[in-house]
Amino acid sequence: MRIDITVNGTPESHDVEARTLLVYYLRDAVGLTGTNVGCDTTSCGACTVLLNGQSVKSCTVLAAQVAGDEVTTIEGMALEDGRMHPIQQAFQECHGLQCGYCTPGMVMAIASLLAENPEPTEEYIRLGLEGNLCRCTGYHNIVAAALAAGGAPEMHQ
Amino acid sequence: MSILGNRVLRREDPKFLTVGGTYVADLALPGSVHVTFVRSSMAHARVVSVDSTNAQAMAGVLAVYTNDDLGMAKFPTVMGMTNEAMAPPMLASGTVRYVGEPIAVIVAESREIAEDALEQVVVEYDPLKVVIDPVKARTDEDLLFPDAGTNTSFSLDFGGDETLFDDCDVVVELALVNQRVAPCPLEVRSAAARMAEDGRLEFNSSTQAPHGVRDALATFLGLEPDQVHVVTPDVGGGFGAKAMVYPEDIVVGWCAQKLGRPVRWTETRSESMLGLGHGRAQVQHVRIGGTREGVVQAYRIEVLQDSGAYAGFGTVLPFMTRVMTSGPYKIPKAECASVSVVTNSTPTTAYRGAGRPEATAAIERIMDVFAREIDMDPAELRRRNLIGKDDFPYTTPTETVYDVGDYHRALDLALEVAGYDDLRAEQARRRATGDLRQLGIGLSCYVEITNGLPDGEFGAVEVRPDGKVIVRTGTSPHGQGHVTAWSMLVAEQLGVAIDDIEVVHGDTDIVPRGAGTMGSRSLQIGGAAVNQAAVDVVEKAKDLAADLLEADREDIVLNKANGHFHVVGTPAVSRSWAELAETAAKDGNPLFAEVDLASPGPTFPFGTHISVVEVDTETGKVNLLRHIAVDDAGRIISPLLAEGQVHGGIAQGVAQALLEEVVYDLEGNPLTSTLADYSFISAAELPSYETRFTETPTPVNALGAKGIGESGTIGSTPAVHNAVCDAVAHLGVRHIDMPTTPIRVWNAINDAATGDGSAKGGR
Numbered sequence: 003m004r005i006d007i008t009v010n011g012t013p014e015s016h017d018v019e020a021r022t023l024l025v026y027y028l029r030d031a032v033g034l035t036g037t038n039v040g041c042d043t044t045s046c047g048a049c050t051v052l053l054n055g056q057s058v059k060s061c062t063v064l065a066a067q068v069a070g071d072e073v074t075t076i077e078g079m080a081l082e083d084g085r086m087h088p089i090q091q092a093f094q095e096c097h098g099l100q101c102g103y104c105t106p107g108m109v110m111a112i113a114s115l116l117a118e119n120p121e122p123t124e125e126y127i128r129l130g131l132e133g134n135l136c137r138c139t140g141y142h143n144i145v146a147a148a149l150a151a152g153g154a155p156e157m158h159q
Numbered sequence: 160m161s162i163l164g165n166r167v168l169r170r171e172d173p174k175f176l177t178v179g180g181t182y183v184a185d186l187a188l189p190g191s192v193h194v195t196f197v198r199s200s201m202a203h204a205r206v207v208s209v210d211s212t213n214a215q216a217m218a219g220v221l222a223v224y225t226n227d228d229l230g231m232a233k234f235p236t237v238m239g240m241t242n243e244a245m246a247p248p249m250l251a252s253g254t255v256r257y258v259g260e261p262i263a264v265i266v267a268e269s270r271e272i273a274e275d276a277l278e279q280v281v282v283e284y285d286p287l288k289v290v291i292d293p294v295k296a297r298t299d300e301d302l303l304f305p306d307a308g309t310n311t312s313f314s315l316d317f318g319g320d321e322t323l324f325d326d327c328d329v330v331v332e333l334a335l336v337n338q339r340v341a342p343c344p345l346e347v348r349s350a351a352a353r354m355a356e357d358g359r360l361e362f363n364s365s366t367q368a369p370h371g372v373r374d375a376l377a378t379f380l381g382l383e384p385d386q387v388h389v390v391t392p393d394v395g396g397g398f399g400a401k402a403m404v405y406p407e408d409i410v411v412g413w414c415a416q417k418l419g420r421p422v423r424w425t426e427t428r429s430e431s432m433l434g435l436g437h438g439r440a441q442v443q444h445v446r447i448g449g450t451r452e453g454v455v456q457a458y459r460i461e462v463l464q465d466s467g468a469y470a471g472f473g474t475v476l477p478f479m480t481r482v483m484t485s486g487p488y489k490i491p492k493a494e495c496a497s498v499s500v501v502t503n504s505t506p507t508t509a510y511r512g513a514g515r516p517e518a519t520a521a522i523e524r525i526m527d528v529f530a531r532e533i534d535m536d537p538a539e540l541r542r543r544n545l546i547g548k549d550d551f552p553y554t555t556p557t558e559t560v561y562d563v564g565d566y567h568r569a570l571d572l573a574l575e576v577a578g579y580d581d582l583r584a585e586q587a588r589r590r591a592t593g594d595l596r597q598l599g600i601g602l603s604c605y606v607e608i609t610n611g612l613p614d615g616e617f618g619a620v621e622v623r624p625d626g627k628v629i630v631r632t633g634t635s636p637h638g639q640g641h642v643t644a645w646s647m648l649v650a651e652q653l654g655v656a657i658d659d660i661e662v663v664h665g666d667t668d669i670v671p672r673g674a675g676t677m678g679s680r681s682l683q684i685g686g687a688a689v690n691q692a693a694v695d696v697v698e699k700a701k702d703l704a705a706d707l708l709e710a711d712r713e714d715i716v717l718n719k720a721n722g723h724f725h726v727v728g729t730p731a732v733s734r735s736w737a738e739l740a741e742t743a744a745k746d747g748n749p750l751f752a753e754v755d756l757a758s759p760g761p762t763f764p765f766g767t768h769i770s771v772v773e774v775d776t777e778t779g780k781v782n783l784l785r786h787i788a789v790d791d792a793g794r795i796i797s798p799l800l801a802e803g804q805v806h807g808g809i810a811q812g813v814a815q816a817l818l819e820e821v822v823y824d825l826e827g828n829p830l831t832s833t834l835a836d837y838s839f840i841s842a843a844e845l846p847s848y849e850t851r852f853t854e855t856p857t858p859v860n861a862l863g864a865k866g867i868g869e870s871g872t873i874g875s876t877p878a879v880h881n882a883v884c885d886a887v888a889h890l891g892v893r894h895i896d897m898p899t900t901p902i903r904v905w906n907a908i909n910d911a912a913t914g915d916g917s918a919k920g921g922r
Contacts, residue, residue: 019271029185036179038395040345041428045834048345077178090176094168097803101638102175103182103345103395124847132843135834137345137396138638139803140810140871141842 010078025049027065036076047134050107057114076106088154098147100138112148169643180393183349184425191421195273197263199255202503202827204284214279219272225263226250244307247469249406256468259433289827293465296500303501312470313499323457327448336896337517339440339821342510346395347431350411353421367397368675373667375404391665394637399509402677432832438510440465462497473507474499479514484557486522487606488544493556503827511872515607523603523877561763573767573789599772599886603878606765609679609866617672618688619753620696626737628660633673634685640800652693654719679866687860688756695752703739762857762865766790768878774886779905791853794863808871814840816879
């Protein structure tokens with residue numbers, strides 16, 4: 003079936019099997035491989051993207067379900083002038099990533115958390131990231147990055 | 160000013176943060192077919208038949224192969240030490256020995272077709288008696304390999320000194336389980352292979368050791384190593400479990416060879432939970448003896464190691480446990496004996512620490528039990544027995560030679576950061592008032608071994624006429640940040656900007672040799688090799704500069720502030736790296752140095768971790784309030800990366816103490832085979848950590864550096880475990896096995912109330 007989705011501001015239209023998950027639509031049909039698959043039980047959050055601005059696990063959404071909607075992936079996060087988004091910058095500044103596999107999902111989940119609560123506590127971030135697993139960083143610097151990004155002036159304009 | 164020791168941000172990061180890494184599954188491989196494996200649903204059974212007729216008839220299915228089609232030898236023994244009869248085959252051969260064991264491979268035009276075909280393969284089993292408990296396996300009542308006549312896969316028969324504890328006033332003992340855990344790198348196993356235009360096999364692998372993969376593929380596929388080109392793109396974590404080659408890797412290479420089509424394979428997480436090796440899995444019996452004044456005189460540990468279904472790397476983990484038997488303590492008499500046995504479970508392998516966390520967990524737990532027995536503060540008991548800083552090099556009773564350390568300094572700093580006395584006062588207050596939330600304070604003093612295997616490492620540095628520096632390394636980073644750290648080392652020696660340095664790794668055509676990244680070896684041997692190559696290339700450059708500047712070789716100096724060579728005293732006339740490289744290139748002699756650095760031996764990082772937990776005595780729930788880590792890995796080259804390694808290690812260590820365990824039922828059915836069932840630790844269960852470094856440089860290598868990759872895991876688990884047991888010790892609980900889940904803690908509290916203080920609780 004043919005499915006139209008706006009991905010990172012660009013209209014996409016692809017013929018895919020009805021059972022195609024959003025994550026495979028993004029990776030295989032659109033060719034954006036920044037979004038990773040880490041599990042098969044909606045547990046790890048590596049595949050987190052924004053659907054109309056809110057975080058979803060794209061392994062648990064059928065592409066067909068979101069036809070006509072807007073999806074943002076890690077590839078769509080950088081600012082218009084090419085600089086990294088404050089969350090991306092904070093991840094580098096705080097050493098919030100090691101192997102990088104969970105990172106795109108983490109960045110998208112944090113974008114959603116900060117949109118809901120621009121002045122979060124550490125506890126809010128930790129509970130909010132419960133569904134995003136990381137094996138490398140021990141979360142310490144991811145949480146630090148989220149808090150630093152939350153305090154960045156660009157996030158409050 | 161030196162760049163070393165500064166907080167340099169990672170050069171790797173912008174790519175990961177803007178478009179994501181390039182992992183094996185991200186590689187474009189036009190015309191590729193997909194592989195999936197038919198896996199055993201039985202823990203132990205004779206395979207009567209594999210009927211793939213319907214699957215083979217499906218549109219888009221190219222082939223279904225079993226072990227008979229492959230005609231390949233079994234894997235070799237591990238370091239010549241393990242029982243040969245128990246070596247794993249590529250695919251199950253006649254008998255399946257664990258749930259998840261690969262039986263057949265399906266090749267199809269798409270991942271979806273391969274998955275559909277999986278449903279159509281019918282395997283008929285004839286069940287055999289399942290052996291899941293290593294204690295039972297050791298009785299040899301039911302055998303996994305009848306031809307072997309035993310379930311024992313490996314043993315270390317040291318010790319047995321009957322008089323070991325004769326002089327001790329106080330002797331305590333403890334049986335404990337260092338439970339089986341799953342490494343869980345976020346990226347599962349993945350491979351992509353194709354026959355290149357030149358007839359060589361190109362193999363993309365998510366591995367920690369690309370050259371090991373190359374050599375194994377060559378051996379099993381009947382090729383010369385130079386006919387195999389292994390490329391390791393970005394790797395989403397390994398933690399030891401991707402250090403070895405798996406049967407699936409070989410089968411994927413074989414399929415590409417056989418079919419002449421590009422082949423790709425990415426397992427599912429649920430497959431990975433059964434197929435990727437598990438870690439730890441020891442049953443331990445420990446005994447410690449000493450005086451009432453707190454002088455430890457003797458220690459003995461007996462290890463029963465679970466190999467899982469075949470004798471792989473996990474079988475020899477007790478070897479490393481034995482090396483670290485007596486930990487950081489000056490114990491006159493210490494022994495370790497071990498037996499490894501096969502059981503009907505996923506084969507075990509290296510997992511962050513690999514044999515050393517198990518040693519630390521055992522001695523640190525019983526140190527606390529001993530302290531309680533003689534009514535001494537556990538910090539004081541440790542202080543009285545730590546090896547002194549003037550005792551190095553120190554030879555332990557199991558003949559390990561520790562290089563250097565200041566163990567007391569790490570302990571003192573940890574106590575100070577924790578505010579230990581205040582914590583004990585708060586604990587006393589809560590105990591006195593019968594607070595429902597009791598405070599537990601746990602210590603762990605550790606020493607561990609890094610670069611413990613004898614391999615050397617390759618490093619090369621080349622300066623190009625455009626001024627760019629190319630660094631090649633035999634290490635294979637998968638999150639550790641070698642691109643940044645190796646750039647810092649070379650920038651320091653050459654006086655060039657790190658942005659002018661390119662670090663190449665993980666391509667066996669470009670990097671000729673390499674042992675890879677495991678065992679916290681990379682900096683102290685791989686980084687040291689790169690550092691040496693940089694030193695060598697500076698010396699070569701001085702020869703060239705002497706010619707060009709028509710000066711004595713001895714008078715040439717490198718100004719590291721600008722990367723220019725000049726005659727001492729006349730900096731105005733100089734030659735840049737680019738100019739020298741151009742001259743060298745014209746002479747047909749690139750400005751280049753390569754080093755095969757032989758291992759100068761292992762180093763021994765150490766430290767003290769302190770954990771503070773709150774235990775809800777009504778529910779058994781443990782809340783980790785604080786974790787203080789003082790680690791000493793010698794000289795710290797990159798504090799940013801070192802701290803990151805400690806953080807990650809702590810989380811994995813806490814996970815083992817509190818949450819994570821791979822569980823099987825008595826029939827060998829895995830109960831934790833998805834991330835929904837396995838208690839993978841999350842941000843919500845952890846606090847921010849308080850980390851400090853002390854720096855005691857090692858004389859073993861030129862950098863003064865020790866490994867830091869596994870210290871966090873090794874130090875943290877016993878600290879957290881001791882903290883939980885400490886929180887409820889006054890209620891009569893002597894010990895609770897890991898993971899200290901709410902039900903176990905709750906049971907222990909209740910059993911203690913009814914008189915059975917050694918209770919371990921249920922699940």
